[in-house]
Amino acid sequence: MLPTDEYLSKEELQTLKGVLEEQLETLISQSREAVSTLTEVRENDADPLDLAVTESNRDFTLRMADRERRLLGKIRYALERIQNGEYGACESCGEPITYGRLMARPVATLCIDCKTEAEQVERRKRVF
Numbered sequence: 001m002l003p004t005d006e007y008l009s010k011e012e013l014q015t016l017k018g019v020l021e022e023q024l025e026t027l028i029s030q031s032r033e034a035v036s037t038l039t040e041v042r043e044n045d046a047d048p049l050d051l052a053v054t055e056s057n058r059d060f061t062l063r064m065a066d067r068e069r070r071l072l073g074k075i076r077y078a079l080e081r082i083q084n085g086e087y088g089a090c091e092s093c094g095e096p097i098t099y100g101r102l103m104a105r106p107v108a109t110l111c112i113d114c115k116t117e118a119e120q121v122e123r124r125k126r127v128f
């Protein structure tokens with residue numbers, strides 16, 4: 001058994017929930033903005049000279065939207081885990097993730113040890 005003070009306190013959990021909810025709101029309003037930019041770009045397509053620029057802008061906007069969508073999913077998942085009382089425990093080893101780590105990255109699902117290990121595996125995969 002781990003000492004209880006290594007797990008998140010109610011107040012810490014509440015703070016992290018607030019951070020996640022805020023991020024969720026920011027992302028939703030940002031993606032709304034991105035969609036309206038995309039629509040605007042489409043309306044201005046008339047000039048063929050601008051088309052190349054417009055295309056790359058659109059690619060960029062779509063790529064951004066894709067990344068945001070993924071982050072959105074992670075935030076929703078984190079909020080779900082808070083609901084289920086699973087939040088703050090490493091998905092790999094079950095050890096508590098520190099409050100400091102979660103404040104820096106509230107969507108983290110792995111403790112720092114498992115994350116480091118996962119990254120090393122990733123890196124090795126990339127090299128070979």
Ligand SMILES: [Zn+2]
Nearest residue numbers: 090093111114
């Ligand atoms: Zn772990």
